[in-house]
Amino acid sequence: MTSGKVFLVGAGPGDPGLMTVRGLQLLRAADVVVYDYLVNPVLLDEAPPQAQRIFVGKQAGTHSIAQCEINEVLINYALQGYQVVRLKGGDPFVFGRGGEEAEALANTGIAIEFVPGVSSAVAVPAYAGIPLTHRNYASSFAVVTGHEAIKSKSSVDWAKLATAVDTVVILMGLHQLPSIVAQLMAHGRAPGTPVAVIEQGTTPRQKTVIGTLTDIVGKTAALKAPALIVVGTVVSLTDKLDWFAGTGPAGTTYFSSAEDAGAERS
Ligand SMILES: C[S@@+](CC[C@H](N)C(=O)[O-])C[C@H]1O[C@@H](n2cnc3c(N)ncnc32)[C@H](O)[C@@H]1O
Structure with a gap:
């Protein structure tokens, strides 16, 4: 079996143009994308059509998926040989619990790569x-x-x-x-x-x-x-x-669950 790998990738703060070139390259080649509520959904269109997209952020009115369950998802797909992009808002290592996920992956010996993001x-x-x-x-x-x-x-x-x-x-x-x-x-x-x-x-x-x-x-x-x-x-x-205020069209939701109070928790 080919060995899988998990790429811990920063999606940037919201503007899709602020994702790194390396991150985008990996997203476009992903078999599985595991993403959070702070990831701009527009970026998911960059993954191949056949790639699995798995949302692990907090759903409105429910509890967040436990960190250990997210770790399990990443590990299971990587063990099946998939290239897994773990996409997190901003930078994965700035209040993103990226450190915990990285440790869990390292403990299993799965190949990992970190791609920093532009932090909010x-x-x-x-x-x-x-x-x-x-x-x-x-x-x-x-x-x-x-x-x-x-x-x-x-x-x-x-x-x-x-x-x-x-x-x-x-x-x-x-x-x-x-x-x-x-x-x-x-x-x-x-x-x-x-x-x-x-x-x-x-x-x-x-x-x-x-x-x-x-x-x-x-x-x-x-x-x-x-x-x-x-x-x-x-x-x-x-x-x-203040160069940016009012420069874009209104009326679109840019995060998977932006109104969710969970967005205030790490
Ligand atoms: C769990 S932390 C994740 C931070 C992320 N890893 C980063 O580097 O930007 C989530 C918090 O980041 C801040 N945040 C993230 N994106 C933001 C945005 N587009 N506008 C304002 N605040 C944002 C908010 O304070 C939010 O509660």
């Missing part, structure tokens, strides 16, 4: 006209999960983070926004610090709301996942650099 952490701010660093305003940035901001023992040390870097990018933080801004201000960030919340970034449905740590919560009640938060002086540059 950098691409979504860029499409909103926000450079994460800028010679005059920011020489450091951090990317953190906001998912656990309400837990007393959050895995993110908000007290240290608040003033440790100039720009903070928070993924999976929309529902935790009130706790996040409270933590940042309690630990030394000025209340007037600019904040951007960007929904469905890099797609024609991108929506950006700008405020400060004090008023952003009130302004973003209607936003839905997937959304990303940027905190820092660089956010002000969007006034001048």
